[in-house]
Amino acid sequence: MPSPNPRESRREITGFSNPTVKYLRSLRDKKHRKREGVFLAEGLRLLTDALECGHVPKTLVMASARDPHPLIDALETAVDAAGGDIIVTTPDILGKITGKDNPQAVAGVFDEFDTSLASLDRSAAKIWLVAQALRDPGNLGTMLRTGDAVGAGGLILIDDCADPFSVEAVRASMGAVFTQSVARASWDEFIGWLRQGEGQLVAASLRDAVPYRGAPYAAPCFVMVGNESQGLPEDYEAACDLRVTMPMRGRADSLNAAVAAAVLAYEVLDTLER
Incomplete structure (x- = not known):
């Protein structure tokens, strides 16, 4: 009592x-x-x-x-x-x-929460965020916060990512660690799970990519970004249903991984809500 x-x-x-x-x-x-x-x-x-x-x-x-x-x-x-x-x-x-x-x-x-793929209900949201080998807990927390902002179902962490339950990641999430589902899996586990049901896998890429604005996004849309320094492996990109590119107007050749996820997620959201 x-x-x-x-x-x-x-x-x-x-x-x-x-x-x-x-x-x-x-x-x-x-x-x-x-x-x-x-x-x-x-x-x-x-x-x-x-x-x-x-x-x-x-x-x-x-x-x-x-x-x-x-x-x-x-x-x-x-x-x-x-x-x-x-x-x-x-x-x-x-x-x-x-x-x-x-x-x-x-x-x-x-x-800690259940972080298995089996715990996710892909039909619960139109957008999901996916990060591969994301190493910075601040970026991870920011992606959780972005997921909350766009109404995503959660964040799926692929391969060797930073710990979502570290003090730094939890702090950076600004509470979104409690509103977003979190799952962890290897690439093979994730792609096997994804292909068992509906789901469009989208990645920011320079390989055979189309402009991110106006691209044919479809729900549930899984928006994937790669490691901060190396990006996504080529075979991971090849497995995506859609590859999109964002214009770089200055000297920078890419965006921060968490920023890229946010920009892309809002474009997906806008498309799916039209």
Whole structure:
């Protein structure tokens, strides 16, 4: 039974050497996140977005020196009702946990989501984003944020991508990690899954490409971008249903991968909504 008063279920931690602090700090490391099946998120807005999407932290960590806020009260009540752990600690210790010199007032530990292709419903959205070998967690988080903005169903990560549940990627997603489905697969797994049903695979490319404006996009449309420095492998591009190109008016020969995905996704959205 949850405590009738959330304050009664709080636990105060004041020492850097506390085992719980060490455990929470370890979640900044991918191998520990994978072993535990959880991830860290920080900030009132991000945790509030999570709560509104039905994700309640297993553990809520709050800074002792913080201003009262009804959204923090709502988080505390939800965690307490779910039987979670509520920890109050110093801002310095919270900074050690999150890896930020100026941490926000709250952080939370969440269960990782099911990232299998089988968990996706391709008919749930007209647009899906796909990233191959994306290495920058900031780019990954930006793609999640873009997916939320265009109403995409989610982000599919192909081959060796950055961890979507790293503190940096979660932070860059601005809460979209809780609104977007995330799946991880090898190229062979992905293309096999895609060809089992409807789905147009589109890539930004220079090989036999048509202008991205006015191209014949069809739903559900899977918009794919490649590695930041190397782009997509040639055989991956060859497997696409449509290859499109975006004009470069200056000296740059390409866009940032996450930016290219956003530009292309909005064009697809415009086409599919006409």
